[in-house]
Amino acid sequence: MLSEEVKDDLKISVVQASLEEEDLPLWKRVEKENRVDETFNAIRIEKRVENPKKKIFGYNIQNCEDKEGVLWYREKLAVLAAIVTDVIREIHESKETRHSGRTKTRKAIANSRYYISNGYTLVGRFLRNCHVCRRTKPVHQLPAGLLQPLPIPERPWQDISMDFVTGLPTSEGYNAILVVVDQLSKERYYIPCTAVEEGTTSEETAKMLYKNV
Numbered sequence: 001m002l003s004e005e006v007k008d009d010l011k012i013s014v015v016q017a018s019l020e021e022e023d024l025p026l027w028k029r030v031e032k033e034n035r036v037d038e039t040f041n042a043i044r045i046e047k048r049v050e051n052p053k054k055k056i057f058g059y060n061i062q063n064c065e066d067k068e069g070v071l072w073y074r075e076k077l078a079v080l081a082a083i084v085t086d087v088i089r090e091i092h093e094s095k096e097t098r099h100s101g102r103t104k105t106r107k108a109i110a111n112s113r114y115y116i117s118n119g120y121t122l123v124g125r126f127l128r129n130c131h132v133c134r135r136t137k138p139v140h141q142l143p144a145g146l147l148q149p150l151p152i153p154e155r156p157w158q159d160i161s162m163d164f165v166t167g168l169p170t171s172e173g174y175n176a177i178l179v180v181v182d183q184l185s186k187e188r189y190y191i192p193c194t195a196v197e198e199g200t201t202s203e204e205t206a207k208m209l210y211k212n213v
């Protein structure tokens with residue numbers, strides 16, 4: 001639970017992807033973010049020093065390679081946390097994968113050009129929140145009955161999905177990102193936040209949303 005003081009101290013900035021950015025193909029956006037990401041820069045620096053650390057931010061330094069300013073991991077384009085959801089979405093929704101389950105989506109990612117750190121967990125979390133999968137796939141825990149489709153939102157920000165990206169290195173006091181997506185326009189907000197061990201309560205999440213979106 002965050003104390004009032006910490007909450008006051010949270011200087012929350014909202015980064016809204018510009019339309020221009022959205023028009024770039026995803027891999028170009030991944031590359032662009034990869035070039036300037038602080039985590040990846042730290043890895044680049046570590047690689048240049050004598051006797052580098054073996055691992056940094058979960059990346060095995062030995063398997064990292066800087067190719068003309070872009071960080072590759074095991075011969076794949078390394079995806080940074082802020083854009084990871086977009087990458088998983090593109091693959092999960094692609095013509096080949098078509099909202100398949102976890103195994104197929106994870107396999108498709110493994111066969112893609114991207115490397116996603118902690119991908120196994122992130123894919124599971126993404127699929128639990130996938131609007132289309134939730135609407136079309138039966139929920140086994142519930143007694144059998146007619147499946148009710150979720151109503152299609154009529155106006156922007158009527159229906160949103162949220163996901164916390166956690167396990168990030170601390171940057172400016174933040175170690176997690178709350179990704180909020182409007183299901184109609186697919187407009188996205190990234191809200192830097194601080195994950196605490198006990199987890200963030202729904203009340204705090206609601207406050208963050210109210211304040212930022």
Ligand SMILES: [Zn+2]
Binds near residue numbers: 100127130131
């Ligand atoms: Zn899906």
